[in-house]
Amino acid sequence: MMSLLIVDDEPYTADGLRGMLAEREELGLELYVAYSAEEALQRLRRMRVDIVLSDIRMPGMSGLELHEWLRSRWPRCKVIFLTGYGDIANVQQALRGGSVDYILKTEGDEAIVKAVRGAIVKLEEELRGERIMIQAKEQMRQELALLRREWFARMAEASGPLTARDRTRFAELELPLTPDGPVQLVLGRVDRWDPDAGPSDRRLMINAIQNIACEYFSPVSLLALPVGDSRFVWLIQPGTGAWPETLIFVNGMLDRVQRTIGQLLKLPVSLVTTGTACDWERLPDDYRTVKQMMLMGYGDEQEMLMTGCGDKPPAATEGRSDGLSPAQAAELELALDSGLADDFAARLDEIFAALPARYALFAQAYYGAAVLLLGQIDRLGDEGAGFDDVAERLTELGRHASRDEAVQCLKDTARLLAARRTALLGERTHRVIRMLNQHIAEHLDSDLSLEALAGVVYLNPSYLSTLYKQSTGHNLSDYIAEMRMDKARTLLAQPQLRIHEIAPRVGFGAPAYFTRFFKKHAGLTPQEYRGQLPQE
CATH class of the missing domain: 1.10.10.60 (Homeodomain-like)
Incomplete structure (x- = not known):
């Protein structure tokens, strides 16, 4: 659904246009109204609009001045001017700057509908023309890509201010970011892959997603990195603008990026950000927060788009992974974060099958997996009530009659967590719907x-x-x-x-x-x- 903003200082005209366009359901428009260019600016600073239908002559800021502002902030937005004969020369100059059309006020409703349809068609053609996936190639040398991923993994676990060595790494890795300013973090996830997509296909698609992000976020500084088979992060800093404008731009553009990925790549993706920027030393906290937001989402977790904390997730204690290699711990944690209890169980079987028969090694691996599960329980906060007995069983290996029983306890706990998480998603969704319906009624x-x-x-x-x-x-x-x-x-x-x-x-x-x-x-x-x- 595209959005259209009507801007006219005469409420009767503005409301009439909204009513007329609302009746044209085939246009599929989300309609908004502003009764001055200044009011339009306030709305445009908070949200992305696809089409603006604006009068030219208004008290204060004119429609032409509003168009100039739009060109610099929302270059993809299409503008349709409502004008009189005396304004045609000025409108023609604006058309050369990228506006779609102009309509004489005497032409009537059908001319307006025709112009709006033309704007919609042009936007759709631009979308189809951006066949970024076809151009998806390796964007960086493999070695540099690997080093950047390792750099982010370290930054996401670091504590304290940046060291001198940390600062030099920005230049060494050719990062398009500065260590001297805050950064906004966006976490993304491919929610569902085509069953026939192999590892190389997935890597290509992740690259295509990053290309789309770079295209849409070209006005800002962006570093896009994969952080797993299905996840990726975007680290963002302002380009030439200030932070408030950058946050508005990024948070407003995420919806368009998500829809473009779905339309061009046929992939459902979820995008999560706190909606704010943080200092580099706070990056680990922000990363934990967005992972928790992704974990504790809404609905069926398909194509989530969250640009603020809302009900802030409970503080979590990050689990250690003693007894497991970093790669093994990461794979197990990813399965838990994704609610994939069967994948967790299968990976556990592989890990324990490869262990030597020594009990000490078994105990280390067991407790490494148990700590990951305890971390998941801790993240539930008050909503994890009822898991105390489960947590106690996890921490006492000696209570299990055999190694097989101990491993089964780990698997059963993962399944309990997945079921609880599914139930919580439904509860949160119902809570949001109830809150919304009550607000509407009042x-x-x-x-x-x-x-x-x-x-x-x-x-x-x-x-x-x-x-x-x-x-x-x-x-x-x-x-x-x-x-x-x-x-x-x-x-x-x-x-x-x-x-x-x-x-x-x-x-x-x-x-x-x-x-x-x-x-x-x-x-x-x-x-x-x-x-x-x-x-x-």
Whole structure:
């Protein structure tokens, strides 16, 4: 779904345009309204918009000045100007800067719809034209890529300020980042691979994902690194802008990047960031946080997009992996983080089968795996209630009658954790839906745009829309419309209230827009509906 922002200082015109475009459901637009260019800027600083439909002459900042701002911040945004004959020369100059179209105010609704369709087509053509996967090649020498991955692994576990040696590594590894400023961390995950995709196919796809990220984040400094078979990280710093603008740009662009990956590569990916920047010495904390956000997500964990902590995950104690090699510990932890209890069990079998018969080595490997499981239990925080007995059994190897029984205890614990995690995902999702429905019921007279609702529950707007449909079977916009219609019918049954008094109580600034909305859903105008009600 693409988003369109209407900018006009005349509320009647702006609301009328929104109502007209809302009726064109085939356009598939998420619609927003701003009653001045300054108000539009406030919204654009918080969210990404695909198309702007703007008047030119407005008090304060003009539509042309708004266009110049858009060119520097959102270069992919398409602008359609509403203009009079006297402004055509200025508009033609703006068109050379990348705007899509202009419409004379006398041309009517069909001309506006045609221009909007043209903007949508152009955006879709640009998307299809970016066949980045075809150009996905090795972007760096294999040795440099490996060194960079090792560098990140060390930075993600380091403690304290950067050392002099740490600083020199930035230049040695040709990192597009500076050690002297904060960094924003984004963690990504391919949620599901094609069953026929082999290791080389997966590496190619990860490279293609990184290429897409580099394309969309070209205005900022980005280092993209794989951190496993299905995971990757993006480390980001400002380009020429300041941090506030960079955070807005990055957090707003993640939705587009995720959708492009899905459309071009046919891969569902999840992207998670705290939405803030941190000093390098705090990078390990941020990395633990985003891993925890990924672990404790919502819904079915497909294509999650989280740009803030929301319900901040409980503090976790990082488990050690004594008795296991770093590679073995990483593989086991990845299986646990992904909820893949069967993979965890299979890897355990391989590890213990390869061990010499000495009990001391078995005990070390057992406790190494047990510590990883205890770390997972600890991350559940208060939601891990009921695991105390399980944790106690894990820490007492001598309680098990045999080695096979001890290994089975590890496997059973992994399965219990996976089941608990699945249950918690459902509980969190239901909690979000309840919170959202309650907010809607209590604020029918307020802004219930996708962006505003996403701010209530700390989720990305696009992801929230998908999560709501996935969880309830209904579109969020349909639920809001149903609630507004229910309240409108209740208010229309009160004869002392006039139509223009009812409209703002159900979220419509213009009575004409309310009338159009009501007739669309009820088949009658509000006045006609009221006329059919029994008279007291």
